[in-house]
Amino acid sequence: LAKTTQPISMDSYEGQEVNITCSHNNIATNDYITWYQQFPSQGPRFIIQGYKTKVTNEVASLFIPADRKSSTLSLPRVSLSDTAVYYCLVGDQIQGAQKLVFGQGTRLTINP
Amino acid sequence: DTGVSQDPRHKITKRGQNVTFRCDPISEHNRLYWYRQTLGQGPEFLTYFQNEAQLEKSRLLSDRFSAERPKGSFSTLEIQRTEQGDSAMYLCASSLGNSPLHFGNGTRLTVT
Numbered sequence: 339l340a341k342t343t344q345p346i347s348m349d350s351y352e353g354q355e356v357n358i359t360c361s362h363n364n365i366a367t368n369d370y371i372t373w374y375q376q377f378p379s380q381g382p383r384f385i386i387q388g389y390k391t392k393v394t395n396e397v398a399s400l401f402i403p404a405d406r407k408s409s410t411l412s413l414p415r416v417s418l419s420d421t422a423v424y425y426c427l428v429g430d431q432i433q434g435a436q437k438l439v440f441g442q443g444t445r446l447t448i449n450p
Numbered sequence: 451d452t453g454v455s456q457d458p459r460h461k462i463t464k465r466g467q468n469v470t471f472r473c474d475p476i477s478e479h480n481r482l483y484w485y486r487q488t489l490g491q492g493p494e495f496l497t498y499f500q501n502e503a504q505l506e507k508s509r510l511l512s513d514r515f516s517a518e519r520p521k522g523s524f525s526t527l528e529i530q531r532t533e534q535g536d537s538a539m540y541l542c543a544s545s546l547g548n549s550p551l552h553f554g555n556g557t558r559l560t561v562t
Contacts, residue, residue, distance in 0.1 A: 381553025
């Protein structure tokens, strides 16, 4: 299973762009990169998923360099409500979600 | 999409008692997962169903834990002879095939 490393915590301010980088040096050929967001007392919520280059949706962008050994979740113009824990997961879509490992995540705090 | 529903939201029990939690997945989702999450940690995989078949169990799932998914719809997770170390948030998630997971808001168990 590909192990991921991400910062334990980050701070930013309302209106800023926030980039959270995840390292996954031993990512396998069939692995996808998936990010989840979790608020206190709630289950994680899917944000974005990608395999290579760039993926963008209404919430975030995911940048994946050619070697795929890292990825960066980009949150544009954050607000206080983006304060949450963000998890980066790497795994094989075919093998299924039970193979995905949640690490400790990155605790993002947005300040006014 | 009414989301994944878990019941109860909170459960306080005395050590040695049995507890049962229920999860109602999104109706068309064929896969159902149980996770456990302790404070400050990411969710840890416990077990996984595809339809009514339990296909995988984590080593974390001791013989005091049992999960069922009769008829491939709702699922129950039972913990027998609870111990203080069982205190955690128990999360249920569902997916359609290999699509991203949809989590419920969990059942918080406190064993006194």
